[in-house]
Amino acid sequence: xxxxxxxxxxxxxxxxxxxxxxxxxxxxxxxxxxxxxxxxxxxxxxxxxxxxxxxxxxxxxxxxxxxxxxxxxxxxxxxxxxxxxxxxxxxxxxxxxxxxxxxxxxxxxxxxxxx
Amino acid sequence: xxxxxxxxxxxxxxxxxxxxxxxxxxxxxxxxxxxxxxxxxxxxxxxxxxxxxxxxxxxxxxxxxxxxxxxxxxxxxxxxxxxxxxxxxxxxxxxxxxxxxxxxxxxxxxxxxxxxxx
Numbered sequence: 001x002x003x004x005x006x007x008x009x010x011x012x013x014x015x016x017x018x019x020x021x022x023x024x025x026x027x028x029x030x031x032x033x034x035x036x037x038x039x040x041x042x043x044x045x046x047x048x049x050x051x052x053x054x055x056x057x058x059x060x061x062x063x064x065x066x067x068x069x070x071x072x073x074x075x076x077x078x079x080x081x082x083x084x085x086x087x088x089x090x091x092x093x094x095x096x097x098x099x100x101x102x103x104x105x106x107x108x109x110x111x112x113x114x115x
Numbered sequence: 116x117x118x119x120x121x122x123x124x125x126x127x128x129x130x131x132x133x134x135x136x137x138x139x140x141x142x143x144x145x146x147x148x149x150x151x152x153x154x155x156x157x158x159x160x161x162x163x164x165x166x167x168x169x170x171x172x173x174x175x176x177x178x179x180x181x182x183x184x185x186x187x188x189x190x191x192x193x194x195x196x197x198x199x200x201x202x203x204x205x206x207x208x209x210x211x212x213x214x215x216x217x218x219x220x221x222x223x224x225x226x227x228x229x230x231x232x233x
Contacts, residue, residue, distance in 0.1 A: 034220065034221075038158075041228075042225070042226075043206060043223045043224065043225050043226050044160075044206070044223050046220060046221075049220060091158065093158075093160065095160075097218075102217070102218040104221060106159065106160035106161075108157070108158070108159045109158050109159070
């Protein structure tokens with residue numbers, strides 16, 4: 001099956017700094033990518049949807065200036081957490097969707113810890 | 116808005132036995148897909164099974180099968196001959212299919228944690 005990679009798999013950063021997470025579709029072109037956040041023992045919460053070459057569409061309540069999403073190519077999307085604070089600590093999962101039949105594949109996730 | 120409900124936060128099954136996980140959904144649409152995803156301790160989301168709403172036949176994938184009741188808006192997952200590796204969080208998900216030939220985002224349920232005991 002199709003593979004989606006995420007880098008880094010875990011990251012620790014200091015409060016006030018920014019951190020970038022990369023999401024790549026390795027063997028297919030992803031017209032749409034999704035970014036999720038998951039708290040322990042909870043479901044996935046969609047943060048934003050991005051289409052290649054377009055601005056991301058953020059879900060209600062998600063700060064677009066804090067969580068910057070760039071989908072520069074059909075195989076790469078990035079999530080930048082700006083001015084991170086401890087409450088941003090979480091597990092972030094990206095997902096890439098191919099063309100027909102719009103199958104959606106998930107990356108392995110990134111654990112972010114802000115100290 | 117579409118909603119997906121999983122009423123069983125936790126389930127337990129003995130190895131080699133059968134277990135059924137429940138899922139109900141609410142939608143006014145007629146064209147949609149339903150999914151079961153597995154999230155093991157590694158937290159990698161894995162697609163278990165997919166059901167197209169227009170298909171009356173229930174989907175099966177080896178030991179995994181679904182009971183799709185469209186009128187009742189119910190979509191349960193049956194795991195037969197449970198194995199230790201089946202222990203995971205299981206999420207039910209809904210995705211709408213548009214007449215334009217595109218799909219909506221996934222709507223997830225809250226998940227069911229499945230324990231498999233010896």
